[in-house]
Amino acid sequence: MVNTEVTLSGLMLSNPVIPASGTFGYGREFSELYDLDILGSFSFKGTTKEPRTGNQAPRIAETEGGMLNAVGLQNPGIHEVIDREIPFIREVFHKPVIANISGFSEEEYVYCCSLIDKVPEVGIIEVNISCPNVHNGGMSFGTDPKSAKRVTEAVKRVTTKPVYMKLTPNVTDIASIAKACEEGGADGISLINTLLAMRIDLKKRKPLLANRTGGLSGGAIFPVALRMVYDVYEAVKIPIIGMGGISSAEDVIEMMLAGATAVEIGAANLVDPYASRDIIRQLPFTMKKLGIDSLSEIIGGAHNG
Numbered sequence: 001m002v003n004t005e006v007t008l009s010g011l012m013l014s015n016p017v018i019p020a021s022g023t024f025g026y027g028r029e030f031s032e033l034y035d036l037d038i039l040g041s042f043s044f045k046g047t048t049k050e051p052r053t054g055n056q057a058p059r060i061a062e063t064e065g066g067m068l069n070a071v072g073l074q075n076p077g078i079h080e081v082i083d084r085e086i087p088f089i090r091e092v093f094h095k096p097v098i099a100n101i102s103g104f105s106e107e108e109y110v111y112c113c114s115l116i117d118k119v120p121e122v123g124i125i126e127v128n129i130s131c132p133n134v135h136n137g138g139m140s141f142g143t144d145p146k147s148a149k150r151v152t153e154a155v156k157r158v159t160t161k162p163v164y165m166k167l168t169p170n171v172t173d174i175a176s177i178a179k180a181c182e183e184g185g186a187d188g189i190s191l192i193n194t195l196l197a198m199r200i201d202l203k204k205r206k207p208l209l210a211n212r213t214g215g216l217s218g219g220a221i222f223p224v225a226l227r228m229v230y231d232v233y234e235a236v237k238i239p240i241i242g243m244g245g246i247s248s249a250e251d252v253i254e255m256m257l258a259g260a261t262a263v264e265i266g267a268a269n270l271v272d273p274y275a276s277r278d279i280i281r282q283l284p285f286t287m288k289k290l291g292i293d294s295l296s297e298i299i300g301g302a303h304n305g
């Protein structure tokens, strides 16, 4: 028997596979397809203080090896999430969930994080300072080390649970942002969010997305994400949740060798809703094939020598 357990800030996960924020809602739709308890955890949709309807359509575009989205943080707002979604999650998922929080000001992050910190079902707070699809907020906090550190400190002051800062790849030096978050007291780092991208409609000669630009995710970004996880692993001592284009058990292992303690699966859930389940099923076989007895032993394994 191989061992797929990993530990994130004292939280033991039966396996490192976590559906990524924005591709799994609050678990409702997926709970009709399979038993969510097989997951290591899941990260729920980016939640803000006020309800948001998101950006205008079209907000999804296909591209070779991936997809673009400009959803714009559509969500029912923190109060509705606590009153309606959390009780549902309690019914269908019997493990700690990851709460993904977004904001447009430091105060908003603080407001939402202090409320979600009191929810017993939440094991980790993932603070998204990296959304490319909203203006005046989101990504702007994650592109400057000083503001990334300031948001981290502010959130840490009002929380008791592990705080993971979710970083944007749309920077020249992601390691310096990760270090700033660590200095600010972050318990871990999640990376990467989507890469700023666009497509143009050939007939209309206009950007395909109503928002003009969107975030690229899926297989095409895997090598970029892997390089960034590798760089951040060298720069910080806190654990990393790695994501970006993961779609197989081999990808999970590659991401862990780069330095991730756990991984999130995003776009792959939208291509095939059973993707996360199937990766979890496949993991023990792939481990056996590669001679891996325990997943936790391979974290950062590509850095030796």
Ligand SMILES: Cc1cc2nc3c(=O)[nH]c(=O)nc-3n(C[C@H](O)[C@H](O)[C@H](O)COP(=O)(O)O)c2cc1C
Pocket (backbone or CB within 6 Å): 020, 021, 022, 023, 045, 046, 047, 069, 071, 073, 100, 128, 166, 192, 193, 194, 216, 217, 218, 219, 221, 243, 244, 245, 246, 264, 265, 266, 267, 268
């Ligand atoms: C449709 C869609 C919505 C997303 N919404 C969020 C979100 O609300 N909060 C967040 O932190 N990341 C969000 N993301 C980013 C993913 O969580 C993930 O970081 C990114 O897509 C890279 O992983 P992937 O290539 O496996 O999709 C979203 C991604 C997609 C495709």
